[in-house]
Amino acid sequence: MHWDPNILATVPEKIIRIANPFTFIAWFTIGVVILVAWDRTRLKILYAVKSLWVGFSILAMLWVIISSMGTSKDFVQVPEKALMQFFDYHNPATMTAMAVCLACCGGIVALAVMLARRPTGGEYSFYAGQGLLGALGLGALLAGAHFNGFDHWRENYIRAWTIARMGDYMINSVLISVGSVGLITLLSAMATYALTKLEFPGRDSMLYLFVASLAIPTQLILVPLFLMMRNWHVAALNFSFMDSRFGLIIIYAALSLPFTIFLLSGFFRSLPSELGEAAAIDGCGEFTTFSRIYFPLAAPGLTTAAIFNFIGIWNEYNFALVFITNPDLKTLPVGLYYLVVTQQYAAEWPALFAGIVILFVPTFLIFLILQRQIIAGLTLGSVKG
Amino acid sequence: MPRRNALKEWSAAAPFLAPNFLGFLLFTLMPVGVSMVLSFYQYDNITPAKFVGTANYHRLIVDPKFWASLANTLIMMLGLPLTMFGALLLALALNSKVYGRIALRTIYYLPSISPLIAVAVVWMWIYNADQGIFNSALARIGIRGPNWLGDISWAKPAFIFMGIWSGIGGFTMLLYLAALQDIPRSYYEAAHLDGAGAWQRFWYITWPLLGPVNFFIIVMGIIGGFQAFDWQYVMTGGGPAGSTTTIGLYIYNNAFSYSKMGYASAVAWVLFIIIFALTLLQWRMRQRFGGAAQYE
Numbered sequence: 001m002h003w004d005p006n007i008l009a010t011v012p013e014k015i016i017r018i019a020n021p022f023t024f025i026a027w028f029t030i031g032v033v034i035l036v037a038w039d040r041t042r043l044k045i046l047y048a049v050k051s052l053w054v055g056f057s058i059l060a061m062l063w064v065i066i067s068s069m070g071t072s073k074d075f076v077q078v079p080e081k082a083l084m085q086f087f088d089y090h091n092p093a094t095m096t097a098m099a100v101c102l103a104c105c106g107g108i109v110a111l112a113v114m115l116a117r118r119p120t121g122g123e124y125s126f127y128a129g130q131g132l133l134g135a136l137g138l139g140a141l142l143a144g145a146h147f148n149g150f151d152h153w154r155e156n157y158i159r160a161w162t163i164a165r166m167g168d169y170m171i172n173s174v175l176i177s178v179g180s181v182g183l184i185t186l187l188s189a190m191a192t193y194a195l196t197k198l199e200f201p202g203r204d205s206m207l208y209l210f211v212a213s214l215a216i217p218t219q220l221i222l223v224p225l226f227l228m229m230r231n232w233h234v235a236a237l238n239f240s241f242m243d244s245r246f247g248l249i250i251i252y253a254a255l256s257l258p259f260t261i262f263l264l265s266g267f268f269r270s271l272p273s274e275l276g277e278a279a280a281i282d283g284c285g286e287f288t289t290f291s292r293i294y295f296p297l298a299a300p301g302l303t304t305a306a307i308f309n310f311i312g313i314w315n316e317y318n319f320a321l322v323f324i325t326n327p328d329l330k331t332l333p334v335g336l337y338y339l340v341v342t343q344q345y346a347a348e349w350p351a352l353f354a355g356i357v358i359l360f361v362p363t364f365l366i367f368l369i370l371q372r373q374i375i376a377g378l379t380l381g382s383v384k385g
Numbered sequence: 386m387p388r389r390n391a392l393k394e395w396s397a398a399a400p401f402l403a404p405n406f407l408g409f410l411l412f413t414l415m416p417v418g419v420s421m422v423l424s425f426y427q428y429d430n431i432t433p434a435k436f437v438g439t440a441n442y443h444r445l446i447v448d449p450k451f452w453a454s455l456a457n458t459l460i461m462m463l464g465l466p467l468t469m470f471g472a473l474l475l476a477l478a479l480n481s482k483v484y485g486r487i488a489l490r491t492i493y494y495l496p497s498i499s500p501l502i503a504v505a506v507v508w509m510w511i512y513n514a515d516q517g518i519f520n521s522a523l524a525r526i527g528i529r530g531p532n533w534l535g536d537i538s539w540a541k542p543a544f545i546f547m548g549i550w551s552g553i554g555g556f557t558m559l560l561y562l563a564a565l566q567d568i569p570r571s572y573y574e575a576a577h578l579d580g581a582g583a584w585q586r587f588w589y590i591t592w593p594l595l596g597p598v599n600f601f602i603i604v605m606g607i608i609g610g611f612q613a614f615d616w617q618y619v620m621t622g623g624g625p626a627g628s629t630t631t632i633g634l635y636i637y638n639n640a641f642s643y644s645k646m647g648y649a650s651a652v653a654w655v656l657f658i659i660i661f662a663l664t665l666l667q668w669r670m671r672q673r674f675g676g677a678a679q680y681e
Contacts, residue, residue, distance in 0.1 A: 194401035200394035215664040220653040224419035254408035315500040356503040
């Protein structure tokens with residue numbers, strides 16, 4: 001059926017009234033409820049919602065990657081056109097390359113499934129195979145892009161990396177995230193050990209204090225912290241929390257502690273206390289008990305906490321925006337934010353999208369590789385604690 | 386174990402807790418105290434702070450912009466039921482035997498591991514008035530879509546929709562999944578023997594047993610909703626005409642754009658009290674639910 005735009009243009013008021021934002025949400029909700037009630041087995045609607053959502057997410061991600069490979073001119077086009085042009089089915093070379101890429105993705109999934117179904121041991125050959133297939137798939141994607149005109153990725157990424165300084169920001173981000181995650185992991189493990197395995201007066205109220213501080217909104221902390229740190233300067237060490245990578249590491253670590261202790265407390269409680277008591281009888285002090293017994297035993301929970309904190313800090317930009325003003329010390333998200341702000345004047349969209357990919361790839365890879373640990377640790381530690 | 390004296394116990398625990406407590410004191414407790422004091426002062430960053438008593442709080446009560454931002458924040462939470470619904474559907478899908486669960490789970494997590502700034506930029510282009518995905522799709526069926534983020538009546542729904550997309554996967558879904566996996570299979574088998582259909586099994590077994598986790602998700606969603614700030618800051622800056630200014634953004638703007646540090650602190654304290662009350666409510670209810678203490 002062909003829609004004549006003129007017919008609809010005569011009734012815009014009616015459409016607007018029906019599709020008024022809030023009635024729209026109400027209609028949508030009612031529609032979904034009716035659909036579910038009508039679909040007695042739930043399965044069809046379940047898969048429809050799931051597929052819609054998954055498809056939308058994948059398309060958005062693909063679109064970002066494609067946009068980072070084209071020119072500004074390609075970008076200004078309608079996105080669906082960019083997608084169509086990228087997956088140009090008239091071009092056999094492109095299609096072959098895409099097929100290879102898809103096969104590689106399938107191979108990675110197949111290896112993951114095989115890995116999940118076999119007993120443990122020898123995982124590394126699977127990981128190596130997945131890495132190889134991933135590299136091959138990426139190569140095929142880039143080759144396909146070469147055949148359909150999206151071959152500007154090299155200059156886009158180089159421009160993002162050098163002129164937009166994403167390379168420098170990457171170093172800052174890596175230093176700050178790794179530093180603060182290391183600090184958090186060690187300190188929170190120590191604190192959680194003391195709060196769950198040692199006995200001392202006021203232990204529970206201290207744990208409650210940490211947990212209660214989770215209710216403090218960021219906005220409450222940000223203003224006074226900024227005012228405090230702005231005037232605080234250690235002249236002897238030439239150290240200030242403003243414009244300092246080390247300062248930001250400490251701020252992130254301190255602010256992430258309550259959540260991490262909260263996450264780990266359930267996990268530590270599930271570790272048997274008898275081990276510590278046996279160690280005490282054998283003459284171990286608290287430090288030996290902690291470093292030899294509980295710290296290694298808590299490794300799965302600590303991994304989860306570390307990954308969560310890493311992703312959070314890697315993506316954090318609010319505190320970095322306030323506490324870092326020196327352009328040499330900016331982190332990736334802050335650099336990207338300034339790129340967005342200045343984009344409105346200079347059309348460098350492909351470089352901006354290359355920056356998004358640069359920012360996203362590390363967290364995505366970490367999640368992809370470690371997702372089983374993340375989910376296992378999370379359900380074990382916090383949810384069922 | 387024989388009880389040792391308190392001093393000895395303290396000296397054993399102190400080395401483990403000292404660095405943590407120092408950080409907590411310096412970066413959490415002290416800022417909270419400073420913020421409390423600051424909320425009774427007028428301070429513009431340049432001239433010395435002036436004590437004004439409760440004037441900041443008096444001003445807050447009659448400040449239409451404060452109430453508007455509170456209303457905006459509440460309205461933008463309206464997507465929560467749909468988020469929960471979608472998350473439950475995804476969890477049900479993951480709970481049943483589906484091929485490619487590992488790949489699916491990765492995609493489910495995409496919004497929650499994506500950098501906020503990247504999500505914001507992508508959605509700015511999805512909502513773009515001329516070339517955005519939505520409007521080019523609408524143009525196909527002859528509807529000229531609104532300028533989503535630039536239209537007073539559409540900007541809030543745009544954020545609601547984005548929130549649903551982002552909230553469906555990730556932690557909400559995971560909580561549902563954990564709760565679903567806790568339901569003993571024997572309940573379903575018994576119901577199946579009694580001739581209950583899939584819909585009845587869901588409605589009479591699954592749904593009631595999800596009560597505690599539902600409550601937890603609602604409260605956490607409201608607490609998170611009150612802190613909404615980042616998307617609005619990057620995507621609209623609170624506009625158009627202040628229609629997407631949340632409380633968090635209002636505090637940030639007052640502090641860092643208008644240099645009203647005292648007033649910003651007063652608003653932040655109101656936000657804190659709201660969130661703290663909600664947290665207390667959640668704790669109380671969790672104790673009432675008895676066995677639901679597992680969702681801590």
